[in-house]
Amino acid sequence: MQLYHHWQGIKEKHNKIVVGLGNFDGLHIGHQKLIADLVALARKVGGTPAVFTFHPHPLAILKPEKSPLLLLSQKAKQNFFAKLGVEVLLQIPFDRDFASMSPEDFVKNVLHEEMGACGVVIGYNYTFGRYGRGTPALLEELSAVYGFELRVIPPIAIEGQPVSSTLIRGLLVRGEVTEAAKYLGYYPFVEGEVVTGEQRGRNILGFPTANLNIDQTLLVPANGVYLTKVHIDGESYFGVANIGVKPTFNTNNRNIEVHLLDFYKDLYGIHIKVSFTRRLRKEKKFASPSELVKQIEIDILEARAESLKIKE
Ligand SMILES: Cc1cc2nc3c(=O)[nH]c(=O)nc-3n(C[C@H](O)[C@H](O)[C@H](O)COP(=O)(O)O)c2cc1C
Ligand SMILES: Nc1ncnc2c1ncn2[C@@H]1O[C@H](COP(=O)(O)OP(=O)(O)OP(=O)(O)O)[C@@H](O)[C@H]1O
Structure with missing residues (x-):
């Protein structure tokens, strides 16, 4: 072209x-x-x-x-x-x-x-x-x-x-990614290079996450936790992603981070595409990191169950 x-x-x-x-x-x-x-x-x-x-x-x-x-x-x-x-x-x-x-x-x-x-x-x-x-x-x-x-x-x-772009934007602002996908014909996604986070995921919580910066000109779904399909080099993996500001840690930098299920390699500097397939819940402030860990364990179980329903 x-x-x-x-x-x-x-x-x-x-x-x-x-x-x-x-x-x-x-x-x-x-x-x-x-x-x-x-x-x-x-x-x-x-x-x-x-x-x-x-x-x-x-x-x-x-x-x-x-x-x-x-x-x-x-x-x-x-x-x-x-x-x-x-x-x-x-x-x-x-x-x-x-x-x-x-x-x-x-x-x-x-x-x-x-x-x-x-x-x-x-x-x-x-x-x-x-x-x-x-x-x-x-x-x-x-x-x-x-x-x-x-x-x-x-x-x-x-x-x-x-179908219109305006309608789809409205759905994404409310986090309705599955509904948006019906109109888009594909799951809404973000892509970019994995950047370094604060290493909190790996070290404190026990869930390593790949962090993506948000392009300020693009519409990203509402803050919350999502089941995702992560595409890396022609392969794809399920993951659980959080979009938001991590209120538990009082940060206010909005970003996207995804914990890939059953995947253990280093991803820094690698280009990934994260497709949002289901919204699991809102982002919340937890009383302690251990409360957050308990919730992430539940998120992962729910994500595994939901992933069985997704064909492609
Ligand atoms: C599945 C999942 C759900 C999450 N949910 C929340 C949440 O509800 N509230 C919150 O403050 N942080 C949430 N987080 C973000 C964690 O706080 C975050 O992974 C941790 O701070 C690691 O950040 P780092 O990669 O910058 O080190 C979630 C992360 C994941 C992977
Ligand atoms: N649902 C639709 N059916 C048929 N044609 C469409 C549809 N939506 C948009 N188009 C056409 O596709 C082209 C590009 O659409 P455009 O991006 O301008 O509008 P849109 O998708 O309706 O977005 P917006 O909500 O921003 O108006 C235009 O010629 C438009 O008329």
Whole structure:
């Protein structure tokens, strides 16, 4: 997959661009369906499946106070698009100039003249251009003017509830990771290099934990204890993770730590991916470290029982 941070001259580099438009934060099942239809349309016309998206998120520029924490890092999103068959990814830095472009100018100058788009794919609720005035209906009219094929994806919903990044963020803020996974099509995860903690886990509690720093731009599930699947170098292991500030020890640094079940190797400096599969309980302040240890033993038993119910 080729990555660009500009759209100028894309049509000289790629044949018959078929382009999907949107933010695609989280690449949930609605987005995945849109991308599948986009790739199919590109195949049909012998063209190139492409996505036009923004980074940073438009709200970070337009209304920073309303700007959401994101479901996927830029890198994770790129990898995901590539896996779904996207061949060209335009991650355009959003700015006020761009925001003030009319929908007609966007279609004429960017999609038609610079990108030579022969197909455009959007969702039913997509809006674009100044004041969000561009709608699927307007794009339909413009598709006749500029001669591109338009596909509008009807809402993908679960039990009548249309899937959206906003809905999923709300679930994660409440720690509802299993419910969020239904909409995402995968378990919510964090990834990164294992960093050194305070060695309390290993030395005082008897439960070594791999610590991950939290990327401040990403949405991490609510504080609490979770059953996780930990991916290391193509292998996966179950683990119990705590997200939080460890109130028992009066720290206030929020991080993620995971104790892997039946795993004894050193993980410092290793890249791991931690997928949250079940929420087990809230994070609590215990009267003493030994009270916490008793609870972690119970957490582990519960995690083992729950892990038997998880297939993949
Ligand atoms: C399964 C699990 C559950 C935990 N639950 C809590 C908790 O409810 N309250 C709390 O203060 N700390 C909790 N912790 C965090 C421990 O306090 C933490 O592992 C310990 O302080 C080690 O920190 P360190 O890795 O920085 O040395 C939990 C840790 C694990 C692995
Ligand atoms: N449930 C869905 N069904 C079909 N298409 C969707 C669905 N959700 C989003 N899309 C489409 O996918 C593209 C990217 O979506 P976008 O990230 O802009 O919105 P979203 O997922 O609804 O998020 P938000 O909650 O932030 O509005 C858009 O074209 C959008 O219309």
